[in-house]
Amino acid sequence: MKMLLQAPLVFLRLFYQSVYLAMGQIWANKTRSILTTIGIVIGVASVTAVIAALTGLKAKILTQVETLGSNTIFISPRRPDTGPMQHANFWSIRFLPEHFDGLLDHCPSVKRFGRQTWIGGKTVSHRERSVENVTVRGIEPDCHKIESRPVTDGRPLSVIDEIQTRQVCLIDPKLRNELHLDRDCIGQTILIGHNTFYIVGVVEPRPESVFGGGDQDRSEVFVPFKTSFKLQRYLYIGVLAESKSAEVSDDAQAELRFFLRRTRNIKPGEPDTFEVMSLQNILDIFNKIAIIVTMVAGGIVGISLLVGGVGIMNIMLVSVSERTREIGLRKAVGAKKTAIMTQFLIEAVVLCFFGGLVGVGFGQLLTMGIANIPKVEMDMAYIPLWAIGLSFGFSGTVGIFFGMFPAIKAARLDPIEALRHE
Amino acid sequence: MKKLQTMPTIAAKAEKPPSRPEPEGAIIHLRDVTRVYKVGVERIHALDGITLELHDNEYVAVMGASGSGKSTLMNVLGCLDRATSGHYALDGQNTTRLSDAALARVRNERIGFVFQSFELLGQHSALKNVEMPLIYSKNGWWTRRKRAKKVLERVGLGDRIKHKPNQLSGGEKQRVAIARALVCEPTILMADEPTGNLDTKTSESIMNLFDQLHREGQTIILVTHEEHVARHARRIIRMRDGKIYDDRPSNQSPADKPATEKDAGGKSS
Numbered sequence: 001m002k003m004l005l006q007a008p009l010v011f012l013r014l015f016y017q018s019v020y021l022a023m024g025q026i027w028a029n030k031t032r033s034i035l036t037t038i039g040i041v042i043g044v045a046s047v048t049a050v051i052a053a054l055t056g057l058k059a060k061i062l063t064q065v066e067t068l069g070s071n072t073i074f075i076s077p078r079r080p081d082t083g084p085m086q087h088a089n090f091w092s093i094r095f096l097p098e099h100f101d102g103l104l105d106h107c108p109s110v111k112r113f114g115r116q117t118w119i120g121g122k123t124v125s126h127r128e129r130s131v132e133n134v135t136v137r138g139i140e141p142d143c144h145k146i147e148s149r150p151v152t153d154g155r156p157l158s159v160i161d162e163i164q165t166r167q168v169c170l171i172d173p174k175l176r177n178e179l180h181l182d183r184d185c186i187g188q189t190i191l192i193g194h195n196t197f198y199i200v201g202v203v204e205p206r207p208e209s210v211f212g213g214g215d216q217d218r219s220e221v222f223v224p225f226k227t228s229f230k231l232q233r234y235l236y237i238g239v240l241a242e243s244k245s246a247e248v249s250d251d252a253q254a255e256l257r258f259f260l261r262r263t264r265n266i267k268p269g270e271p272d273t274f275e276v277m278s279l280q281n282i283l284d285i286f287n288k289i290a291i292i293v294t295m296v297a298g299g300i301v302g303i304s305l306l307v308g309g310v311g312i313m314n315i316m317l318v319s320v321s322e323r324t325r326e327i328g329l330r331k332a333v334g335a336k337k338t339a340i341m342t343q344f345l346i347e348a349v350v351l352c353f354f355g356g357l358v359g360v361g362f363g364q365l366l367t368m369g370i371a372n373i374p375k376v377e378m379d380m381a382y383i384p385l386w387a388i389g390l391s392f393g394f395s396g397t398v399g400i401f402f403g404m405f406p407a408i409k410a411a412r413l414d415p416i417e418a419l420r421h422e
Numbered sequence: 423m424k425k426l427q428t429m430p431t432i433a434a435k436a437e438k439p440p441s442r443p444e445p446e447g448a449i450i451h452l453r454d455v456t457r458v459y460k461v462g463v464e465r466i467h468a469l470d471g472i473t474l475e476l477h478d479n480e481y482v483a484v485m486g487a488s489g490s491g492k493s494t495l496m497n498v499l500g501c502l503d504r505a506t507s508g509h510y511a512l513d514g515q516n517t518t519r520l521s522d523a524a525l526a527r528v529r530n531e532r533i534g535f536v537f538q539s540f541e542l543l544g545q546h547s548a549l550k551n552v553e554m555p556l557i558y559s560k561n562g563w564w565t566r567r568k569r570a571k572k573v574l575e576r577v578g579l580g581d582r583i584k585h586k587p588n589q590l591s592g593g594e595k596q597r598v599a600i601a602r603a604l605v606c607e608p609t610i611l612m613a614d615e616p617t618g619n620l621d622t623k624t625s626e627s628i629m630n631l632f633d634q635l636h637r638e639g640q641t642i643i644l645v646t647h648e649e650h651v652a653r654h655a656r657r658i659i660r661m662r663d664g665k666i667y668d669d670r671p672s673n674q675s676p677a678d679k680p681a682t683e684k685d686a687g688g689k690s691s
């Protein structure tokens with residue numbers, strides 16, 4: 001019984017003594033230890049940085065979802081992957097405004113919806129000043145509510161503007177500054193192309209969007225949906241919808257799909273020529289991409305840990321042959337095989353942990369670097385706690401795996417031979 | 423040291439010839455021990471039928487030319503090596519059938535080794551070096567420190583405990599090594615050419631330390647090929663070709679000087 005109780009204690013003592021010895025060895029061979037662990041350091045640093053970047057991106061998207069509203073549904077034309085429409089012209093599958101007439105009556109889960117158009121690369125001018133490459137968006141009034149971009153000055157676009165096809169517009173503060181308009185610019189006129197528009201309000205600048213793509217720094221002008229067709233006759237239409245609650249989001253999407261198939265005359269059995277997506281779907285897609293990126297990064301990290309591990313094994317073998325006499329002596333004074341093995345194994349593991357620690361440190365630096373690159377939208381990148389745990393777990397495993405062979409070699413040395421070793 | 427209390431009576435028996443099987447009080451008892459090495463097809467008898475008995479508080483020198491088998495004998499006595507055949511009992515315990523782990527424990531608890539080249543760990547202080555064997559026995563940190571300090575004082579190095587081996591002289595290094603051998607309070611202290619790397623004067627002081635330890639009750643086995651070192655022992659065993667050819671108290675001169683110094687065995691010791 002006493003022996004049973006003693007066994008774990010003896011092991012614990014052996015363990016902490018081995019850790020202590022290993023620290024001493026690593027300290028005694030500082031340069032060598034640092035060079036040896038570089039492989040592990042790089043592996044761990046890269047895995048933590050990749051995880052931090054993905055975590056940051058995900059957090060960013062989640063905040064985006066919050067600002068956009070998780071009930072938002074995007075509807076846009078899309079060529080099906082199969083069927084006769086597979087190679088259809090984009091123009092032929094475009095949305096027509098009348099496709100959506102009466103939508104709210106047929107889709108009980110949809111709270112509101114708004115059609116919108118995009119006209120890119122317009123030149124906007126005021127007196128002698130002009131700004132090129134402005135995105136003009138034709139929106140229905142409900143789009144404001146769905147997208148939650150409040151009008152800071154003046155008024156939003158109204159149903160009357162829509163019905164009367166008024167030439168009114170909302171601009172963003174950036175454009176106001178570029179055109180050198182007054183701070184209170186409501187009632188002034190600007191030229192969009194060759195058409196005169198009254199400014200009725202100023203909207204909040206667009207939140208930095210991870211979906212925005214490359215036109216983040218472009219200015220925006222909002223005009224009534226119908227009015228946008230005055231600027232350009234043929235336009236692609238997209239639709240923003242909002243479900244009544246997050247719970248019925250799937251219902252709303254199904255209803256929209258059903259409704260659109262009817263209005264667009266898609267025969268039963270034929271694939272959709274449009275797509276209905278919620279932010280949740282986009283999040284799901286992101287998660288899939290994140291998994292792939294993680295796997296690829298994991299593969300690279302695995303290789304670097306393998307290389308690092310071989311480095312550890314090499315240095316441990318060197319250590320064993322350098323310290324053959326010491327091993328002989330330890331055996332002569334009564335060290336058992338297990339004690340010698342534990343000592344060398346723990347030395348390898350401690351070396352790897354040390355690499356892991358430095359690696360996490362470098363990973364943190366990398367993460368801070370990524371977070372501070374302007375316009376990359378990575379400012380929310382951070383290393384989650386589980387990633388740190390994972391890194392140490394991996395380094396420990398590498399230490400045990402690659403330290404085992406040298407440790408066994410040390411434990412098997414014959415004390416007489418070892419003491420005679422030069 | 424455990425047997426120190428019974429020391430006087432056993433010491434009285436020490437001068438008896440080592441022929442009777444398993445007498446009471448013998449701490450080492452070898453009977454017909456052989457150690458055979460195979461080198462290719464050749465079989466080399468490093469130990470060839472050794473029968474030997476050692477008692478508590480004996481002070482023995484094992485002498486012999488290179489290749490006489492004296493180092494092999496010490497390895498077998500020190501449980502670093504196993505006899506090929508024969509019987510070896512240490513403290514009444516038969517060691518021939520013990521496992522590696524059990525032999526390691528025997529070495530830890532009952533045997534202290536002193537080597538020709540000290541074998542100190544360079545990166546550790548004298549104290550740490552002396553503590554080292556206690557790491558492998560069931561002793562806590564505090565006991566280790568206390569015992570190591572005590573034994574360092576005993577060998578006259580109480581003021582050198584924080585010094586690293588490269589800050590110590592050869593004699594001091596060997597004293598640290600002796601302290602390390604004594605720290606587990608072994609039944610037998612074994613020294614393999616303990617003065618081989620030391621000058622004459624330092625050798626003499628180390629030998630005086632062995633004498634002192636013997637007076638304090640320690641059983642000591644010296645392996646040496648130097649006559650003046652062996653003179654310190656009370657009993658001298660002379661070996662040739664794996665056999666004991668002379669075994670007598672050191673105050674008697676050997677009756678039969680080795681006729682030839684040639685390596686008849688022709689093998690490593």
